[in-house]
Amino acid sequence: MAETTRKAQVATPAPTDTTKLTLLCILAWFIPGGGHFLLKRPKHGFVFLVLITFLFYWGLSLGAKIYRYDPQQPLTFFAMIAQMGMGLPYIVARFIASHAPGNPSFALYAFAEKFRFGQGYIENFSFEYGNTFAIVAGLLNMLVVLDAHDIAIGKKKG
Numbered sequence: 001m002a003e004t005t006r007k008a009q010v011a012t013p014a015p016t017d018t019t020k021l022t023l024l025c026i027l028a029w030f031i032p033g034g035g036h037f038l039l040k041r042p043k044h045g046f047v048f049l050v051l052i053t054f055l056f057y058w059g060l061s062l063g064a065k066i067y068r069y070d071p072q073q074p075l076t077f078f079a080m081i082a083q084m085g086m087g088l089p090y091i092v093a094r095f096i097a098s099h100a101p102g103n104p105s106f107a108l109y110a111f112a113e114k115f116r117f118g119q120g121y122i123e124n125f126s127f128e129y130g131n132t133f134a135i136v137a138g139l140l141n142m143l144v145v146l147d148a149h150d151i152a153i154g155k156k157k158g
Contacts, residue, residue: 024152028145030087035148048144052137053089059133065120066090066097066134079131085138 028035033048060066067079084090097119100112120127150156 021149021152025145025149028148029085029141032087032089032141032144035145035152039148039151041151048141052086052141052144055133055140056083056086056089056137057093059130059135059137060093062126062130062133063120063124064127064130064134066094079135082135082138085140085142087141090138 024035024038027038031049032052033045036042036045036048067076067083069080070076086093096108096112100106100109101119103109106112120131124130147156
């Protein structure tokens with residue numbers, strides 16, 4: 001029994017400053033891989049930043065829709081939350097998709113109109129693949145945030 005107690009005490013992570021931990025998690029959400037940069041793991045941070053952001057924008061280029069909550073279709077809430085997991089790339093994409101259509105003076109108007117950026121190009125054969133990529137990218141970023149959190153509290157070796 002004493003051995004079980006000793007193992008439990010060893011497995012308990014060291015306490016950390018909650019303010020720093022909160023800021024780390026917010027940065028890790030806002031910029032994919034940002035938490036790993038703060039934890040002095042730049043290789044991991046760079047890989048997460050490039051690959052997760054690429055996956056998200058690749059999904060949008062395949063005709064994915066940037067989801068907003070629609071009360072008539074309540075399940076869109078989950079897709080919206082999953083995509084919001086991307087942080088800044090989601091905010092930028094949603095801004096482009098919201099302001100480009102019908103605003104020819106917008107700098108990215110031609111780009112957004114040509115690719116129907118974020119509007120859900122359902123006629124495209126790759127529409128469902130695009131939705132899947134964009135949603136999975138947000139969910140992957142949430143897992144990366146949890147990974148940074150676990151490293152910061154000492155639950156996982158850094």
